[in-house]
Amino acid sequence: MTADTDQPLLEVRGLAVRFGALTAVDDVSYRLAAGRTLGVVGESGSGKTVSALALLDLVPPPGRIAAGAVRWQGRDVDAPARHALRGRHVAMIFQDPLSALNPALTIGAQVAESLILHQGLAGAAAREAALGWLERVGLPEARRQAAFYPHELSGGLRQRATIAIALACGPAMLIADEPTTALDVTVQARILDLLLDLQAELGLALQFISHNLAVVSEIADDIAVMYAGTIVEIGPAQRLFAAPHHPYTRALLAALPRPGQRRPPEPIAGMVPTLAERAAGCLYADRCPLVLPACRLARPRLTDIGDGRSTACIRQGEVAA
Amino acid sequence: MSALLAVERLVKEFRGRGGPVRAVDDVSLAVEPGEVVALVGESGCGKTTLARLILALEAPTSGRVLLAGTAPAGRKRTARRIQLVFQDPFGSLNPRLSAARIIAEPLAIHRLGTRRERGERVAALAAAVGLDPAQLGRRARAFSGGQRQRIAIARALALDPEILILDEPLSALDVSVQAQVLQLLLALRERRRLTYLFISHDLAVVEAVATRVAVMYAGRIVEEASRDALFDDPRHPYTRLLLASIPRLGAGKRRHDTAPEPPRDAPRWTGCAFAPRCARAVDRCRAETPALASVAGTPAHRAACHFRDEAAA
Numbered sequence: 001m002t003a004d005t006d007q008p009l010l011e012v013r014g015l016a017v018r019f020g021a022l023t024a025v026d027d028v029s030y031r032l033a034a035g036r037t038l039g040v041v042g043e044s045g046s047g048k049t050v051s052a053l054a055l056l057d058l059v060p061p062p063g064r065i066a067a068g069a070v071r072w073q074g075r076d077v078d079a080p081a082r083h084a085l086r087g088r089h090v091a092m093i094f095q096d097p098l099s100a101l102n103p104a105l106t107i108g109a110q111v112a113e114s115l116i117l118h119q120g121l122a123g124a125a126a127r128e129a130a131l132g133w134l135e136r137v138g139l140p141e142a143r144r145q146a147a148f149y150p151h152e153l154s155g156g157l158r159q160r161a162t163i164a165i166a167l168a169c170g171p172a173m174l175i176a177d178e179p180t181t182a183l184d185v186t187v188q189a190r191i192l193d194l195l196l197d198l199q200a201e202l203g204l205a206l207q208f209i210s211h212n213l214a215v216v217s218e219i220a221d222d223i224a225v226m227y228a229g230t231i232v233e234i235g236p237a238q239r240l241f242a243a244p245h246h247p248y249t250r251a252l253l254a255a256l257p258r259p260g261q262r263r264p265p266e267p268i269a270g271m272v273p274t275l276a277e278r279a280a281g282c283l284y285a286d287r288c289p290l291v292l293p294a295c296r297l298a299r300p301r302l303t304d305i306g307d308g309r310s311t312a313c314i315r316q317g318e319v320a321a
Numbered sequence: 322m323s324a325l326l327a328v329e330r331l332v333k334e335f336r337g338r339g340g341p342v343r344a345v346d347d348v349s350l351a352v353e354p355g356e357v358v359a360l361v362g363e364s365g366c367g368k369t370t371l372a373r374l375i376l377a378l379e380a381p382t383s384g385r386v387l388l389a390g391t392a393p394a395g396r397k398r399t400a401r402r403i404q405l406v407f408q409d410p411f412g413s414l415n416p417r418l419s420a421a422r423i424i425a426e427p428l429a430i431h432r433l434g435t436r437r438e439r440g441e442r443v444a445a446l447a448a449a450v451g452l453d454p455a456q457l458g459r460r461a462r463a464f465s466g467g468q469r470q471r472i473a474i475a476r477a478l479a480l481d482p483e484i485l486i487l488d489e490p491l492s493a494l495d496v497s498v499q500a501q502v503l504q505l506l507l508a509l510r511e512r513r514r515l516t517y518l519f520i521s522h523d524l525a526v527v528e529a530v531a532t533r534v535a536v537m538y539a540g541r542i543v544e545e546a547s548r549d550a551l552f553d554d555p556r557h558p559y560t561r562l563l564l565a566s567i568p569r570l571g572a573g574k575r576r577h578d579t580a581p582e583p584p585r586d587a588p589r590w591t592g593c594a595f596a597p598r599c600a601r602a603v604d605r606c607r608a609e610t611p612a613l614a615s616v617a618g619t620p621a622h623r624a625a626c627h628f629r630d631e632a633a634a
Contacts, residue, residue, distance in 0.1 A: 043495035043496060043497060044495055184363035184364055184522065185363065185522060185523075185524070185563060185566045185567065186363065186562055186563065186566045187363075188566065188568075189565075189566040189568075189575075192568075192575055193575070196574070196575065211495065211496060212496075212568065213496070213570060214525070214567075214568035214569060214570040215568045217568070217569070217570050217571050217572070217573075218568045218569065218572075218574060218575040219574065219575065220574075221574075237571075237573075238571070238573060241570065241571030242571070251497070252496060252497065253570070253571075255496050255497050255499070255500040256496060256500075256525070256570060257525040257526050257528065257529035258525065258570055259524075259525060259528060259552075259567055259569055259570075260528075260552075261528070261529060262528060262529065262548070262549075262552075263529060264500070264503050264504060264507055264529050264530055265499075265500040265503065265529060266500060267497070267500035267501040267503075267504050268497035268500065268501075271465060271467070271498075272495075272497075
């Protein structure tokens with residue numbers, strides 16, 4: 001089963017975000033079904049966070065959504081209405097749980113607040129339900145720890161608390177933006193387990209954003225590889241890893257040290273173009289070993305190549321080797 | 322023969338709320354010329370404090386640091402032989418100084434060379450780390466993360482040290498830049514006969530570049546072995562947990578592991594600090610701190626576990 005054949009919960013088409021005259025995100029399209037995980041990988045400035053914020057109309061000024069259609073549960077949602085998706089339908093968690101938590105309220109009170117706002121609970125019922133959520137996200141001794149303030153918890157427990165707050169709203173989809181990046185590796189593993197458990201239990205659609213391809217590969221069904229504001233390749237995780245169809249995906253895989261390999265990874269020459277350096281043709285052309293003159297003339301569009309996969313490269317058939 | 326760098330029974334205590342806390346607890350480690358010794362562990366394990374003790378930025382509570390068999394007197398003498406490259410090239414370089422000035426700073430502090438000689442040295446260092454000498458007049462903040470890390474490496478090399486301590490040198494960099502900086506570090510080690518103490522939490526990078534690995538937990542080295550022995554045949558349960566936690570590229574969706582998260586409580590003062598998280602722990606583990614000792618038949622492979630001679634199931 002691939003994202004292609006599932007009935008999508010969310011469908012994004014042609015999303016573009018501009019900061020003044022500069023295009024930060026361009027022509028981003030993807031679908032996500034209930035119970036599935038889309039991993040979005042990319043380096044800094046690739047547009048992976050900005051495109052997620054655009055989904056909820058949360059792009060910080062001076063950024064603005066310049067184009068794109070969003071369908072949620074089969075209905076078109078225009079930009080102003082996307083704000084209303086937030087929380088109730090689509091919740092988001094971030095790399096730094098401290099920035100998302102209120103330092104002056106206990107963890108229990110913050111989960112309860114979410115239940116009061118979004119589920120219409122009140123008083124003791126909200127407090128009891130909040131405890132239930134804190135237990136569900138694996139906060140040990142939930143009743144005792146519910147009385148703690150965010151600064152009194154470790155990074156891993158804080159992230160568990162933000163997950164409880166996000167899920168207490170009853171969303172059908174969770175966007176997790178680098179949720180494990182600031183955590184130690186053993187804690188990261190536990191948080192990934194938790195997200196997979198909760199997803200299985202609640203049928204959540206998960207959009208998991210990370211710069212770390214290895215982390216994404218442990219949690220995603222499908223992967224979108226972003227480069228300089230565009231999706232250059234998207235498809236089922238296993239097939240994408242086994243045979244990348246975009247030269248950037250291939251280079252990114254070679255640039256990561258792999259367990260058991262015991263030799264240094266291969267660098268990618270050059271750098272990501274800045275917003276001001278983004279020319280008309282393929283944005284990867286200057287770093288690409290397969291570049292042709294045609295690559296610089298027009299930007300290749302993300303094209304369906306079958307097998308649930310799409311890629312934005314005119315030489316896609318020659319990439320995997 | 323004495324090691325290039327020898328850390329002997331180093332202890333560093335800090336004052337904590339409930340009495341002294343041992344950030345570094347009886348650590349001994351020897352580094353031979355040309356090695357890349359990785360110091361691995363999670364936040365709070367004491368690896369950065371250990372680095373600061375080696376650099377003489379902190380005074381130990383007890384124990385000593387020897388360079389080629391002798392104890393260097395003070396920070397400045399140590400700096401001639403050991404230099405540090407920090408994790409964050411944004412936080413560790415003054416954004417308003419030019420790259421040239423930053424690279425020349427150690428030469429100025431140690432009053433080495435004339436102005437002109439320093440200029441020549443800076444240009445040579447810049448070329449050695451792959452920076453364009455024509456751009457050295459630009460301020461640090463005008464450079465990308467990868468370029469800033471190159472500036473930091475050039476500065477660390479200015480005094481021609483024998484040892485570089487690399488404290489998470491790749492963590493703040495993008496993936497495609499990480500591999501570039503790693504390649505540079507390995508090339509410099511060859512060309513300049515450097516020895517590295519590579520502090521990292523990223524076991525995938527450690528497996529790619531280290532010759533030897535020391536794993537720290539709660540202030541102590543709990544396992545020390547050659548890279549291959551450590552990754553192929555880990556003997557401490559914490560090392561096994563770390564290895565099991567590395568996200569594996571393209572291996573499919575993760576399978577559950579069941580090891581608990583670290584306890585919030587302060588490390589225990591008796592017994593093995595890892596016992597509260599360890600599935601193998603028995604009463605003896607909670608009563609008696611296991612010494613860091615050789616695994617049977619392999620003297621160079623040491624582990625601080627009462628069950629060190631049991632291979633993984």
